[in-house]
Each structure stands twice: as C-alpha cells, then as structure tokens.
Amino acid sequence: MSAIAGSVAGMVAGARDGRIVRRVVRSRAAPLEREWPATIPAVAQVLAGGLELRRGVTLLVGENGSGKSTLVEALAMAYGLGAEGGTANLRVGTRPSESPLHDWITLERSPGAPRWGFFLRAETMHGWFTRLEAFDESGADSGLHEMSHGESFLEVLRTRFRQPGLYLLDEPEAALSFRAQVALVSVLHELGDIGAQVVCATHSPLLAALPGATILELGDHGLREVAWSELDLVTHWRAYLDEPMRYLRHVLDD
Incomplete structure (x- = not known):
C-alpha cells in the first residue's frame, strides 16, 4: 500500500471510530502536582494516566469542587473553543478566569x-448572546436576549446542536425546567445518533439517566465509571x- 493510500485508509478508520477525541493526555507543560487545579483528585488522575473518551455522551457527575467544570472548560479550550462558550468562530471573552489546565x-x-x-456554559451564556449579536450581521440571533433564560437555552440547542462534532456542556440544566431537561435529553440522544461526541458536567439525575451514556463520578477518589442507580446524586x-x-431538619431552625 502506498503512503497516500495508507493515510487515506487511516482517516477513514478514524472517522468510523465514532469519536472526535479519543483520549486526553498530559502535555509537556503540565505542572508540579501541588499546583491547582492539579491538586483536585480527578484532575490529578487525568494528568497521571490520561482519560479515554468514548463515543456518544459522557456525563461528569460530582459535588461542587470535584473538578467537573474545570475539566469541561479545559477540554473546550484545548479543542480551540472560547472559555466563555460558543464556537471557535467567536472566542472574544471578557475577564479571564479560566484555569491553566487547558495548557x-x-x-x-x-x-x-x-x-x-x-461549548455551552450556563454561567456565561448571557455575555455570549451579546457578542453573538454584535458579530451577526444578518440579525438572525438578535432575539436571544428577549427570551427567558430557559427559552434562549432551548433556542441555542435547536439551532446550534445539529451536526457531528464535539459538544462540551457545563451544567446546562441550570436554566431548564423539568420538561426542558427532558427535551435536552432528547437532543443529547440525537447528537449521539448522528455521530457527535458530548461531554457534559451535570448535577441533574434526570440528565444522568440518559440511556447508553457513560457516567463518570468525580470525588475524593478521583474519577470512576458508575452506573446511574449507584450514583450518590441519585x-x-x-x-x-x-x-x-x-x-x-439539619438546616432549618426549630
């Protein structure tokens, strides 16, 4: 087989693998273990042994401070997306607050x-809407600020989550009602069906119940795969x- 034919065959095999990103590995610029966020057990585990990403949807579940958002943010930035959300075409940010993990x-x-x-990041979507309007000459996205928080999220899901690629979501349920979360489950399922790869950090037992998803629970133990029924969250x-x-009774006055 010629070198060109071998290269083409390799590309076809990669595309059929069903994954956009196969693995997350430590780079040469990785820090000493005592530097944050390498002190977070889940992050330390990824830096030490890497992280294999499967096809379809991977859900990161754990308490606040367990490293879910830190990992999702780093994946987004390492992929070339802006720290405050959106696509690679709109990476203008405001005040830098991201961790150095992406490096x-x-x-x-x-x-x-x-x-x-x-990259859908619940806490910064309002600013992303503003930047999107500023760069959108057609005016197609001018109505997002006029919608409720949840409605604007659903509109982004409807218009932006429609093709194969890598989707990173950080606690998307923050703006969504129960019914809207059910709609999001449908969107994530459809993305997996069309060959997209999704990594989503969540506190929602509803989202975590997505059939066929890989669930990784983060905590003092680091990071491990867990069945939905065995999650502390559930x-x-x-x-x-x-x-x-x-x-x-432990938090309310008598």
Missing part, C-alpha cells in the same frame, strides 16, 4: 473526524423526595 493537556483526535465544536435525591425533612 497541561493534549487532545488526541481521530483522523478525519469533524472539527466542529460548541441516592440523595431519592431519599430527599421520599422524605424532605430527613435533610431539611
């Missing part, structure tokens, strides 16, 4: 895979909904 990792991409990507929500005062 410490390298994404091993599949040859021939789509290069489209989108256990606590079930117990709370069954008997709210079991939890609330």
Whole structure:
C-alpha cells in the first residue's frame, strides 16, 4: 500500500471510530502536582494516566469542587473553543478566569473526524448572546436576549446542536425546567445518533439517566465509571423526595 493510500485508509478508520477525541493526555507543560487545579483528585488522575473518551455522551457527575467544570472548560479550550462558550468562530471573552489546565493537556483526535465544536456554559451564556449579536450581521440571533433564560437555552440547542462534532456542556440544566431537561435529553440522544461526541458536567439525575451514556463520578477518589442507580446524586435525591425533612431538619431552625 502506498503512503497516500495508507493515510487515506487511516482517516477513514478514524472517522468510523465514532469519536472526535479519543483520549486526553498530559502535555509537556503540565505542572508540579501541588499546583491547582492539579491538586483536585480527578484532575490529578487525568494528568497521571490520561482519560479515554468514548463515543456518544459522557456525563461528569460530582459535588461542587470535584473538578467537573474545570475539566469541561479545559477540554473546550484545548479543542480551540472560547472559555466563555460558543464556537471557535467567536472566542472574544471578557475577564479571564479560566484555569491553566487547558495548557497541561493534549487532545488526541481521530483522523478525519469533524472539527466542529460548541461549548455551552450556563454561567456565561448571557455575555455570549451579546457578542453573538454584535458579530451577526444578518440579525438572525438578535432575539436571544428577549427570551427567558430557559427559552434562549432551548433556542441555542435547536439551532446550534445539529451536526457531528464535539459538544462540551457545563451544567446546562441550570436554566431548564423539568420538561426542558427532558427535551435536552432528547437532543443529547440525537447528537449521539448522528455521530457527535458530548461531554457534559451535570448535577441533574434526570440528565444522568440518559440511556447508553457513560457516567463518570468525580470525588475524593478521583474519577470512576458508575452506573446511574449507584450514583450518590441519585441516592440523595431519592431519599430527599421520599422524605424532605430527613435533610431539611439539619438546616432549618426549630
């Protein structure tokens, strides 16, 4: 086989792999272990041994401070997306607040895979809408600020989440009602069906129940794959909904 034919065959095999990014590995610029965010167990685990990303949807679940958003942000920036959300075509930001983790990792991409990507970050979407309007000469996106927070999120899902690529989502349920979260599950499922790859940080047991998704639980243990029914998140929500005062009596005055 010629070198050119071998290269083409490799690209086809990569595209058929079903993954845009195969693996996250430590780069040469990685820091000493005592430097934040390398002190976070899940981040330290990724830097030490890498992280294999599967096809379809991967959900990152864990307590605040466990490293979910830090990892998603770093993946987005290492992929070439802006720290405050959006696509590679609109990376103008405001005040830099991101961690240096994106400089410490390298994404091993599949040859021939789509290069489209989108980063949805709940806390900065308002600013992204403003920048989008400023750069959109057609006016097609001029109505996002006139919608409610949840409605604008759903509009972004409807118009931007439609093609194969890498989608990074950081706690998208923050603006969404129960029914809207169900709609988001449908969008994520459809993305997996068309060959997209999704990594989503979430506190939502509803999103975490997406059939076929890979669930990674982050915590003091680092990062490990867990079944939905075994998640601490699910256990606590079930117990709370069954008997709210079991939890609330510890925080409410008598």
